[in-house]
Each structure stands twice: as C-alpha cells, then as structure tokens.
Amino acid sequence: MSVVPGLGVYVNSETVPPYLARLGIDVNKPQSIAAYHTPFPYNQIWLNDLNERYATTDRIIVFCSELHSVTVDDLVDLDRDRIELHLCGIINREFKHAQVYRWMDWFHTSTAFYRQHDILDQLRPYAVKPKSFDILLGCRRPNRDLVYNYVTEHQLDVVMTYFRLWNIDLRTSDQFIPEEAGLEYIETPEHTVHQVRYHGYRMCLSQVIPINIYNQTAYTLVTETNGLNYFNFYTEKIVKPILARRLFVVVAGQHYLRNLRAMGFKTFGGIIDETYDTVEDSTTRWNLALEQVKLLCERPQAEILAAIELIVEHNRQRMLEPEWQLIDYTKVSPAGIA
Numbered sequence: 001m002s003v004v005p006g007l008g009v010y011v012n013s014e015t016v017p018p019y020l021a022r023l024g025i026d027v028n029k030p031q032s033i034a035a036y037h038t039p040f041p042y043n044q045i046w047l048n049d050l051n052e053r054y055a056t057t058d059r060i061i062v063f064c065s066e067l068h069s070v071t072v073d074d075l076v077d078l079d080r081d082r083i084e085l086h087l088c089g090i091i092n093r094e095f096k097h098a099q100v101y102r103w104m105d106w107f108h109t110s111t112a113f114y115r116q117h118d119i120l121d122q123l124r125p126y127a128v129k130p131k132s133f134d135i136l137l138g139c140r141r142p143n144r145d146l147v148y149n150y151v152t153e154h155q156l157d158v159v160m161t162y163f164r165l166w167n168i169d170l171r172t173s174d175q176f177i178p179e180e181a182g183l184e185y186i187e188t189p190e191h192t193v194h195q196v197r198y199h200g201y202r203m204c205l206s207q208v209i210p211i212n213i214y215n216q217t218a219y220t221l222v223t224e225t226n227g228l229n230y231f232n233f234y235t236e237k238i239v240k241p242i243l244a245r246r247l248f249v250v251v252a253g254q255h256y257l258r259n260l261r262a263m264g265f266k267t268f269g270g271i272i273d274e275t276y277d278t279v280e281d282s283t284t285r286w287n288l289a290l291e292q293v294k295l296l297c298e299r300p301q302a303e304i305l306a307a308i309e310l311i312v313e314h315n316r317q318r319m320l321e322p323e324w325q326l327i328d329y330t331k332v333s334p335a336g337i338a
Contacts, residue, residue: 010034012046019063022325032058040066047074065105067233089233090259107324110239113201122211125245126305132297134217137162138192143227143251143286150290156297159217166191179210207236214244218301221293224252227282232256242319245312249293251286264318266311
C-alpha cells in the first residue's frame with residue numbers, strides 16, 4: 001500500500017493506477033484521493049484502511065473485480081458520500097449515497113486475447129453437433145451440485161465435467177478437459193483462475209475458450225460463480241459462449257439475464273422459456289432453467305441454431321465492440337439496474 005509518488009493519491013495495490021488513468025484522473029495533479037482494489041482471496045485489511053482514511057480524504061474509489069457475499073456485504077456498508085464503487089456486476093439494492101458504476105473487468109480481460117487473434121474462426125457455431133450442451137462445472141458450489149444431480153438423473157446427452165476440489169493438479173483429473181493446442185502452464189493448475197500462456201498470451205486458464213468442446217456441443221450451460229439473489233457477478237463464464245456465438249442457459253442469481261440485457265445483450269426468450277430468471281427461490285429457479293436444458297436436448301438442433309443466429313451475432317459484437325473498463329461508467333440507477 002502506498003501513495004503514488006508526487007501525487008498525493010493513495011493506492012492499496014499496484015494494479016490501481018492504470019484504472020485511475022482510465023477514469024481520466026490527472027495523475028500529475030495533487031489531490032486527496034484514496035483508491036482500492038478489493039483483494040481476492042478476501043481479507044479486511046483494505047476496509048480497515050479505508051475507514052481510517054475516510055474522514056480526511058475527499059474522494060474514495062473502490063474497484064471490485066470479484067463479487068462474493070462477504071465482499072458485497074462490505075460494499076453495502078460503504079454506502080456513504082464521497083465513495084465511488086466500480087463493480088464487475090450489479091448489486092440488486094438501492095445505494096443512497098455512494099456512486100455506483102459498472103466496471104466489467106472480466107469482460108475486458110476475457111476478450112483481450114480474442115480481439116487480437118482470429119482463432120475462433122475454427123468454431124462451427126451453426127453446425128449440428130454430436131452433443132447438445134457443454135456443462136463445465138468447475139469447483140463445488142450449491143448450484144453446480146444441483147446441476148450435476150439433475151443431469152445425471154435425467155441422463156442428458158451432454159459433455160459434463162465437475163472436478164469439485166481446489167487443491168488438485170487439474171492435469172491429473174479426469175474431470176478437466178484442457179484446450180491443449182497452444183496452451184502452456186506457468187504454474188501448477190490447481191484452479192482455473194491460475195495463469196497460463198495461450199498462444200503466448202498470458203491469461204487465466206478459465207478464460208481459454210474450449211474450441212474442441214464447443215465443436216462437439218451446440219449450447220452452453222453457464223453455472224456462475226455465485227448464485228445468490230442480491231447481486232449478480234459476471235465472469236468469463238458468460239463471456240466465452242457469447243464470443244463463440246452460442247445459446248446459453250444460466251444457473252445463477254435472480255435477474256442475471258435481466259441485468260445482462262440492461263448491458264445491451266440479447267437473450268433467448270423468444271426461443272426458450274426464460275421466465276426462470278424472475279423466480280426468487282433459487283432451487284426452483286435453477287430447476288426451471290434445467291428444464292429448458294432438457295427441452296433443448298430433445299429439440300432438433302438445426303431448428304434452434306437457425307433461430308439464434310441474429311441474437312448470437314449481436315451478442316458477439318456487443319462483447320467485442322466496447323472496451324469494458326473504459327465506457328461503462330454510467331451511474332447505476334437506484335434499483336441497481338442501469
């Protein structure tokens with residue numbers, strides 16, 4: 001934690017100064033600013049420091065690229081004057097004092113490589129595939145347990161993996177299917193957040209689009225990192241099917257799709273029943289989403305793939321057009337939705 005030399009601007013991480021520059025803050029002008037990037041894994045040191053500085057600082061800026069329940073609870077408590085919250089998602093509540101902005105860090109970082117390379121030309125988004133869905137579940141979470149049990153019970157014809165644990169070398173797991181072409185491991189991959197080089201570009205393992213799996217499957221089931229209702233956290237999990245021009249069904253928190261549409265994307269309500277997104281009870285909502293997965297497994301792929309083309313082409317362009325850390329600094333409305 002340090003003051004930027006000569007600026008009078010306090011930052012808690014070396015990652016913060018570039019974010020300040022993107023906000024248009026004049027780094028050569030002395031000013032009373034404290035800026036924070038919320039840590040992951042979680043600790044409360046940053047919050048204690050912020051509270052100590054609050055009374056003597058004119059402007060406090062918080063960048064949050066990981067929305068989890070404990071982090072969101074801290075952010076809700078920061079609903080005060082002179083505080084700006086820049087969030088990789090939406091907290092579904094009213095903020096009366098703090099200024100709240102979208103800061104879609106996972107959209108920005110997950111599209112960076114694919115903006116510069118045409119590797120996704122290998123995909124065949126409108127060709128009929130051997131399997132209906134890819135369901136890549138990752139680490140253990142309640143929404144993913146429910147998905148795994150549902151798919152297993154109904155014997156759906158999908159590609160599904162579920163490695164569950166954090167502390168295993170994924171290369172030794174039969175529940176992890178790597179995109180091997182061009183992939184170089186920098187460290188032991190015990191979690192998909194770990195860094196790799198993909199065709200020489202450094203990124204998280206989870207941000208590598210699984211071209212081989214996508215060419216075997218027609219659609220994607222997204223099981224987001226968090227499935228709680230009072231906030232929506234948008235990660236690389238939704239970026240990948242959007243860039244790959246795929247229909248997606250989402251098992252996440254309430255209003256995930258509604259809030260995604262508020263960011264300019266289209267979803268598939270004219271093709272499947274997406275009213276599941278409005279249901280408050282999580283178990284009911286997730287089961288309703290899985291009913292749509294089951295129905296899609298039973299419907300002719302050619303019919304669905306033809307129907308989604310305009311939607312998925314729009315979504316891909318929407319994801320690629322903006323620099324997501326540069327443009328979406330529109331204040332979020334009192335209801336939490338732009």
